[in-house]
Amino acid sequence: MYVEHRTLTWTLMLLCLSGALCSPWKVEYLQQHICALKGSSVVIPCSFYYPDKQIVQSVLWGHERYNIYVGPFIFDSKAIDNSSRFQYIGNKVHNCSLKIYQVEHDDRGKYTFRFITNSPEGKWTGRAGSILKVVDLDVLVSGTTKEGANVNLTCTNSCDGGNLSSAFTWFKNGELTNEGPVLYLSNMSTTNSGNYTCSLKTHSGATSAVINVDVEYGPKNTSVSVRPSMEVDAGSNITLICSSRANPPVENYTWFKIDNDDIMAVGRQPVFIPGDDGQYLCSVSNKHGSQNSSIVTLKIKEFWPTFTRDVILIATVAVLLIVTTVIAVTRLNIKRTSAPEPDCDEDIQNANYVNLPVFDNNQSQEGNPYEETTAEVIYTTVDFDTKRKPNMEQQMVSHTGDDSVIYSTVCRNQPII
Numbered sequence: 028m029y030v031e032h033r034t035l036t037w038t039l040m041l042l043c044l045s046g047a048l049c050s051p052w053k054v055e056y057l058q059q060h061i062c063a064l065k066g067s068s069v070v071i072p073c074s075f076y077y078p079d080k081q082i083v084q085s086v087l088w089g090h091e092r093y094n095i096y097v098g099p100f101i102f103d104s105k106a107i108d109n110s111s112r113f114q115y116i117g118n119k120v121h122n123c124s125l126k127i128y129q130v131e132h133d134d135r136g137k138y139t140f141r142f143i144t145n146s147p148e149g150k151w152t153g154r155a156g157s158i159l160k161v162v163d164l165d166v167l168v169s170g171t172t173k174e175g176a177n178v179n180l181t182c183t184n185s186c187d188g189g190n191l192s193s194a195f196t197w198f199k200n201g202e203l204t205n206e207g208p209v210l211y212l213s214n215m216s217t218t219n220s221g222n223y224t225c226s227l228k229t230h231s232g233a234t235s236a237v238i239n240v241d242v243e244y245g246p247k248n249t250s251v252s253v254r255p256s257m258e259v260d261a262g263s264n265i266t267l268i269c270s271s272r273a274n275p276p277v278e279n280y281t282w283f284k285i286d287n288d289d290i291m292a293v294g295r296q297p298v299f300i301p302g303d304d305g306q307y308l309c310s311v312s313n314k315h316g317s318q319n320s321s322i323v324t325l326k327i328k329e330f331w332p333t334f335t336r337d338v339i340l341i342a343t344v345a346v347l348l349i350v351t352t353v354i355a356v357t358r359l360n361i362k363r364t365s366a367p368e369p370d371c372d373e374d375i376q377n378a379n380y381v382n383l384p385v386f387d388n389n390q391s392q393e394g395n396p397y398e399e400t401t402a403e404v405i406y407t408t409v410d411f412d413t414k415r416k417p418n419m420e421q422q423m424v425s426h427t428g429d430d431s432v433i434y435s436t437v438c439r440n441q442p443i444i
């Protein structure tokens with residue numbers, strides 16, 4: 028078949044050169060080079076010619092990866108597969124266009140058209156073919172993906188030589204977020220992190236590769252957790268755990284101990300077991316910065332000081348009890364020995380002071396009883412013995428309703444009034 032085709036070609040060429048009729052057999056590829064975005068659909072436009080009066084019986088499209096004369100063919104009008112991505116949109120007259128849906132990278136290469144007529148010699152393959160190139164939409168990332176920084180994502184369709192006139196749409200995590208060739212991400216925060224793609228507005232199937240934007244930042248929320256608690260008994264261990272959010276993760280941990288004005292680095296792991304109590308903090312860093320935790324104050328309750336304190340407390344209570352008892356007993360003895368009470372005048376030590384109401388209605392006054400009480404109080408002169416003992420009792424009986432009071436010295440064992 029190949030040889031026969033060859034012979035025919037030579038014959039036709041000679042006919043052409045000799046000025047005879049040029050071959051009526053021809054396949055015309057209207058575009059020799061075709062660029063398609065992956066995921067989009069593309070048409071390979073094509074026309075074909077053959078001697079009049081012949082009838083086209085079958086049309087076929089081949090790909091350079093197979094034998095273009097014998098197949099297999101990617102399209103064969105004798106075996107139509109409607110689910111195929113390769114569909115013939117031409118006819119059996121002169122239009123031999125082929126449409127490829129959902130273009131894949133593997134679809135690249137040369138496509139050739141072949142047709143067969145009812146004539147015994149009527150077989151023709153247009154060898155020149157159309158060459159298909161398959162590209163992705165490219166995304167150019169400029170700027171640093173760091174918190175507070177700006178990043179521009181530019182979508183380019185390399186099929187049109189990076190021409191920005193194509194209508195692009197941007198998707199973030201699969202959701203439409205913007206339109207236009209450039210996506211501006213300014214003053215970025217972690218909320219800008221995500222998977223971005225750009226597409227052709229007209230062919231949403233044509234999609235760029237996924238661009239993962241991962242906004243980086245220095246340490247945040249640096250804190251120290253203390254296990255089991257900030258105050259433990261001597262003998263049990265305290266564990267300090269430093270945690271922080273950072274992107275990239277924390278690279279360096281430093282534990283500091285603060286002793287008055289002295290700051291010492293005491294550890295370099297995220298977990299630290301301090302040997303003694305005091306004030307600690309952790310400092311973390313990655314390539315974007317550093318942050319300190321707040322200070323934690325640890326108390327290790329020592330056994331001896333606690334014990335001593337308790338002993339002192341118990342001793343004090345005991346001493347107070349003894350003193351009180353002694354005083355009480357002494358007083359009781361004084362009472363017993365001094366009875367019967369000596370003459371009142373002679374023993375000022377056991378004097379009682381009593382507020383005695385004066386039942387003199389003439390002196391009664393209106394107004395604030397307290398005020399009047401102060402004003403109307405009659406004081407008797409009481410000579411305090413400078414050597415008086417503390418057990419001398421003073422009793423102030425206040426009758427608020429009374430108009431006046433008289434302080435008088437009375438004898439304890441004498442009836443009042």
Ligand SMILES: *[C@@H]1O[C@H](CO)[C@@H](O)[C@H](O)[C@H]1NC(C)=O
Nearest residue numbers: 072073074116117122123124
């Ligand atoms: C071939 O047919 C297709 C589909 O009908 C049409 O879009 C295209 O313009 C035709 N090509 C020619 C060269 O007539």
Ligand SMILES: *[C@@H]1O[C@H](CO)[C@@H](O)[C@H](O)[C@H]1NC(C)=O
Nearest residue numbers: 174175176213214215216217
């Ligand atoms: C950037 O964003 C932060 C909050 O995310 C805001 O506090 C700050 O003012 C913004 N800066 C500018 C220049 O817009």
Ligand SMILES: *[C@@H]1O[C@H](CO)[C@@H](O)[C@H](O)[C@H]1NC(C)=O
Nearest residue numbers: 200201220221222223237239
């Ligand atoms: C982004 O893509 C990566 C890799 O496919 C995936 O692991 C991640 O979960 C995606 N992130 C989001 C926010 O969808």
Ligand SMILES: *[C@@H]1O[C@H](CO)[C@@H](O)[C@H](O)[C@H]1NC(C)=O
Nearest residue numbers: 246247248249250271272318
């Ligand atoms: C982290 O720190 C920021 C302030 O820097 C605060 O607004 C936020 O609530 C903190 N997050 C947590 C989980 O503590």
Ligand SMILES: *[C@@H]1O[C@H](CO)[C@@H](O)[C@H](O)[C@H]1NC(C)=O
Nearest residue numbers: 283290308309310317318319
């Ligand atoms: C963290 O604390 C250390 C020790 O006190 C100090 O030298 C350092 O400057 C602090 N860093 C920050 C970011 O505050």
